[in-house]
Amino acid sequence: xxxxxxxxxxxxxxxxxxxxxxxxxxxxxxxxxxxxxxxxxxxxxxxxxxxxxxxxxxxxxxxxxxxxxxxxxxxxxxxxxxxxxxxxxxxxxxxxxxxxxxxxxxxxxxxxxxxxxxxxxxxxxxxxxxxxxxxxxxxxxxxxxxxxxxxxxxxxxxxxxxxxxxxxxxxxxxxxxxxxxxxxxxxxxxxxxxxxxxxxxxxxxxxxxxxxxxxxxxxxxxxxxxxxxxxxxxxxxxxxxxxxxxxxxxxxxxxxxxxxxxxxxxxxxxxxxxxxxxxxxxxxxxxxxxxxxxxxxxx
Amino acid sequence: xxxxxxxxxxxxxxxxxxxxxxxxxxxxxxxxxxxxxxxxxxxxxxxxxxxxxxxxxxxxxxxxxxxxxxxxxxxxxxxxxxxxxxxxxxxxxxxxxxxxxxxxxxxxxxxxxxxxxxxxxxxxxxxxxxxxxxxxxxxxxxxxxxxxxxxxxxxxxxxxxxxxxxxxxxxxxxxxxxxxxxxxxxxxxxxxxxxxxxxxxxxxxxxxxxxxxxxxxxxxxxxxxxxxxxxxxxxxxxxxxxxxxxxxxxxxxxxxxxxxxxxxxxxxxxxxxxxxxxxxxxxxxxxxxxxxxxxxxxxxxxxxxxxxxxxxxxxxxxxxxxxxx
Numbered sequence: 001x002x003x004x005x006x007x008x009x010x011x012x013x014x015x016x017x018x019x020x021x022x023x024x025x026x027x028x029x030x031x032x033x034x035x036x037x038x039x040x041x042x043x044x045x046x047x048x049x050x051x052x053x054x055x056x057x058x059x060x061x062x063x064x065x066x067x068x069x070x071x072x073x074x075x076x077x078x079x080x081x082x083x084x085x086x087x088x089x090x091x092x093x094x095x096x097x098x099x100x101x102x103x104x105x106x107x108x109x110x111x112x113x114x115x116x117x118x119x120x121x122x123x124x125x126x127x128x129x130x131x132x133x134x135x136x137x138x139x140x141x142x143x144x145x146x147x148x149x150x151x152x153x154x155x156x157x158x159x160x161x162x163x164x165x166x167x168x169x170x171x172x173x174x175x176x177x178x179x180x181x182x183x184x185x186x187x188x189x190x191x192x193x194x195x196x197x198x199x200x201x202x203x204x205x206x207x208x209x210x211x212x213x214x215x216x217x218x219x220x221x222x223x224x225x226x227x228x229x230x231x232x233x234x235x236x237x238x239x240x241x242x243x244x245x246x247x248x249x250x251x252x253x254x255x256x257x258x259x260x261x262x263x264x265x266x267x268x269x270x271x272x273x274x275x276x277x278x279x280x281x282x283x284x285x286x287x288x289x290x291x292x293x294x295x296x297x298x299x
Numbered sequence: 300x301x302x303x304x305x306x307x308x309x310x311x312x313x314x315x316x317x318x319x320x321x322x323x324x325x326x327x328x329x330x331x332x333x334x335x336x337x338x339x340x341x342x343x344x345x346x347x348x349x350x351x352x353x354x355x356x357x358x359x360x361x362x363x364x365x366x367x368x369x370x371x372x373x374x375x376x377x378x379x380x381x382x383x384x385x386x387x388x389x390x391x392x393x394x395x396x397x398x399x400x401x402x403x404x405x406x407x408x409x410x411x412x413x414x415x416x417x418x419x420x421x422x423x424x425x426x427x428x429x430x431x432x433x434x435x436x437x438x439x440x441x442x443x444x445x446x447x448x449x450x451x452x453x454x455x456x457x458x459x460x461x462x463x464x465x466x467x468x469x470x471x472x473x474x475x476x477x478x479x480x481x482x483x484x485x486x487x488x489x490x491x492x493x494x495x496x497x498x499x500x501x502x503x504x505x506x507x508x509x510x511x512x513x514x515x516x517x518x519x520x521x522x523x524x525x526x527x528x529x530x531x532x533x534x535x536x537x538x539x540x541x542x543x544x545x546x547x548x549x550x551x552x553x554x555x556x557x558x559x560x561x562x563x564x565x566x567x568x569x570x571x572x573x574x575x576x577x578x579x580x581x582x583x584x585x586x587x588x589x590x591x592x593x594x595x596x597x598x599x600x601x602x603x604x605x606x607x608x609x610x611x612x613x614x615x616x617x618x619x620x621x622x623x624x
Contacts (some may be wrong), residue, residue, distance in 0.1 A: 075377070122375075122403050130375055131403045134394060137368045143398050144372020144380075147357060151333070152376065171395075176366035181360070 003169045009011035020063050021230045027097050028230070032259045033287050034093035034103060038279035039273075039298035042089075042110035045118070046285075048223045048269040049163060050090035052194040052227070052254040057087075057094040059233035060159060060190075069099040079129045079145050083138025084163035084192060085119040086272075091128075092116050116271075135157040136169030138162070139189060143175045146247075157241065161190045162278040165197030168206045171217070179247040180219040187247040188240045189220075191229065194256035196267045212251055220249045227252025260286050309359030314470035314504075315412040315585055319344020319450035322381065323456040325529040328579070329459045331379045335370055338365050339616035343383040343412045344469065362536035367392035367409070374407045379459065379504055380459035386411035386468060393433055400435045401464050407539050408458050409434075414444070414468040415555030415589040416596040417505050423458045433558025434466035435533045442488060444468040444554075444562075446507035447477040450530060453484035460469030468504055474594045475508040476521040477528075489536035491543070498611050498618075499550050503529045503562045506581070511555075511605035524611060537569035544574035549618040551579045551610045555602060558582040577617040578612040 029052040036080040037047035062066070065078045082091050089136045089265060096103035101116075106115035115124035121131030129145070135261055142160035149156050165169045177185055193211070197203055200207050215222045221243040225232040233252070241246035256270065257263025275283070276296065326332060334356045340346040340356075343345060349356040359366035363384055370380035382389075389396070389411045400407045411430060418426045435442050444467060447455040451469065458465040459492050477492070493514050497581070502510035514524040525547055529536065544550065551575070552563035563580040570576060583600055597603040 001478070079375075114307030130371060131398060134398050136364070137371075137395055139376065140365045140395070141372035144369030144374075145366065145376050146372075147369065148333075148373040148376035148378045150376070154376075158427060171368070174360075174362035175369070176361065178365055178369070209588050248612040 003102065018239070021234060024062040024230050026059045027062045027094060027240070028055045028247045028286060030097045031093040032282055033289055033297060034096065034106065035089035036260070036275070036280055036283045036287070038089045038092065038107050038109040040275040040277070040298060041101050041107050043274050044110060044271055044272045045089050046086040046270060046272055047089075047260070047275070048196065048256040048263055049084060049194065049257045050087045051260060051263065052256045053084070053087050053161060053192040054258070055230055055233060056161060056190055056192060056230050056252055057090055059230060059237060060093045063106055064237040065232055066156070067127075067158065069127070072100070076154050078156050079158045080147070081129055081138045081141070081142045081158070081160040082132055083160045084135065084166055085132030085138065087161070087163075088116070088118060088120050091120060094237070095127060101125065135163065135166040136171035139172055139175040141236055142187060142189070143184065145178050146179070146184040147182060150184070150186060156186070158187045159186070162191050162194065163191060163197070163204055164191060164193045164208060165205070167191070167208055176218045176220065177247060178213065183245045184247045185245055188237070188250065189247065189275045190250045190252055193251050193253055194254045196256045196265065196270055198270050199269055215249045221246045222249045222251065224251045224273065225253070227254035228258060238278075309344055312448055312473050314445065314451045315344040315450060316592050317338050318410060318455055321324050322451040323347040325456055325459060326355065326581060329379065330455045331377060332459060333357060333373060333378050333380050334603055335359055335380055335382045337361055337366050337388065338386045339384060342385070343410070345383050351359070355419035363388045363392040364395050366499040367395035368399040370407045371395070371403055371405050374400070374405035375490050377401070378511055379406055379408070381408045381410055383410050383412070385425065386414040386430045387425055389430055389432060390427060391464070396434070397489050398439050401440050404439065405464060405586065406462055407464055409464070409466045410469060411466065412469040413471045415505070416600060416602065417470050417472050417555050417584065417593050418588070419472060419593045419596065420590050422590035423587040426568045428557040428583045430468070431532055431554070431556050431561070432564070435560065436566065438547050439464060440533065441465045441531070443466040443486065444504040445484070445530050446504060446528055447474055448480040449476065449480065449482050450484055453482065454530060457484055457486050470505055474505065477508055477511070484530065485532045487531050487536060488529050489529040489531070491525060491539075492528045493524070493526035496547055497523045497549070499525045499527055499547045499588050500553065500607060500611065501527045501529050501540070501550060501566055502553040503532060503563065505555050505604040506602065509602070509604045510607055513607035513611065516604055516608040520614070522535065522611065524613065529566070535569050536564045537573055540566060541573035542568045544576045544605065549577050550612045551581060551607055553581040553602070553607050558584055578616050579614040579622060581607050
């Protein structure tokens with residue numbers, strides 16, 4: 001059986017007249033669909049936070065990151081760290097869309113023997129930059145990478161994607177202080193600010209606000225945008241490269257479960273959940289898949 | 300005008316001083332090595348490296364979790380980070396060492412000063428008695444505790460040359476010189492440093508000198524004790540232990556650490572599957588330390604040479620009983 005859907009969204013088959021934003025939106029849609037399908041096949045996984053960061057990941061992999069699938073070990077490549085490691089299904093999906101791994105293989109998410117573990121592992125997948133899954137550590141690893149690349153006089157940049165609930169880990173603020181102290185302008189952190197965490201809204205668990213003011217007080221260059229607005233994402237990521245002497249932070253306001261109406265803003269879909277076939281079909285339909293495509297994803 | 304306060308920093312013959320000097324001396328030979336500190340360079344001995352190679356010395360402030368995970372990031376871009384802090388604070392960053400260093404198979408080195416009751420007057424809160432157990436339980440982590448300044452120099456070179464994550468203890472207090480300049484150190488190899496046939500005393504770190512003293516006490520009492528220096532706790536030298544078990548039939552382990560999970564446990568695990576024999580454990584008996592001078596504390600908590608000698612008598616009685624069964 002040919003998985004045509006996996007080819008249709010690939011960049012090389014996109015019309016050369018399409019703008020970058022159109023390509024990134026297509027990548028984001030594919031990322032959402034693939035993540036849903038992978039979580040359905042796995043029988044568990046975190047859909048809410050994977051859907052909320054799909055546009056951010058698509059903008060990074062589709063436009064911002066200097067990465068080459070054929071040279072995953074190129075010393076001067078940009079580094080991306082998924083600090084919110086539970087969004088692994090979205091990372092695998094976007095990476096497969098841009099040729100870092102096979103989309104079909106990435107559907108083996110969470111299965112014994114599969115390199116696509118429940119949380120990303122650098123030993124299993126060479127293009128994953130570090131192992132994550134324990135919140136708070138990814139941003140510190142990214143700080144270490146940025147310090148090390150600077151020492152090595154590399155022009156590569158480092159990007160880290162954090163969850164909002166993750167900011168409750170004290171280590172994040174240790175890393176924030178350190179990055180500002182060393183003026184790591186080769187570091188850009190992005191917060192997927194979907195306002196929900198495992199049990200409830202951030203506000204109900206442990207308040208994060210005033211969030212932008214906190215990061216500004218830590219002496220980061222802060223931008224606040226709609227994390228589903230691809231044009232804004234592309235523009236802001238580009239601008240973050242010029243933060244001169246300060247690390248940059250993008251607070252991306254997002255909707256948990258974005259694109260699947262029954263999941264949107266419902267905390268229950270944060271946690272590791274099992275998707276029934278009916279739920280998966282409903283989700284893929286909402287994301288624009290026709291019957292044939294749904295059949296391919298869920299077969 | 301009053302003079303400046305005299306800080307009690309790494310000086311003299313302490314293991315931390317030997318480590319700090321070795322690190323600085325080896326820096327040119329290992330150009331990828333960088334040193335990470337959490338505001339205690341004077342205490343860990345890395346102030347020597349800071350002076351000799353300031354561009355490769357990174358201050359992280361009092362924030363060990365970030366430092367440990369950042370070391371993983373530095374290793375990811377091809378550097379060889381040496382993370383230095385006190386042993387208790389390595390425990391604080393244990394999960395960072397687990398995920399961002401060991402699980403990711405990073406070539407990073409964690410070097411901990413101030414382990415055990417050897418810390419002395421700072422008291423129980425500062426005396427790590429759990430670090431060997433904790434780091435030994437992390438898959439792929441090599442765990443080392445050298446015994447004297449000569450061995451510390453050799454071990455420092457060995458961990459830098461070794462590919463993979465290592466945890467190494469240094470020590471706060473003045474350390475006795477045990478070995479000559481011809482001493483050899485190899486990761487994973489123990490050594491018989493004193494011959495004997497009745498019982499084997501296996502020790503690590505500061506307890507090696509005390510085990511030698513215990514052998515002298517036992518000799519006066521007509522007992523021939525063998526002393527093994529087990530500087531590598533993981534991977535443990537099971538072959539040597541099995542040979543000693545076959546030849547002496549009784550063991551005493553000695554460590555400045557809780558008796559649960561450290562050297563004693565590693566020796567017991569190795570002998571249980573190779574050559575079971577009676578073992579007595581000298582170490583902290585599942586209790587925390589206290590303030591005092593290191594030698595006073597060793598006597599108080601039963602880690603001194605007399606305690607090791609007493610344990611030898613106990614294990615010899617068990618050995619005899621076993622033979623007579």
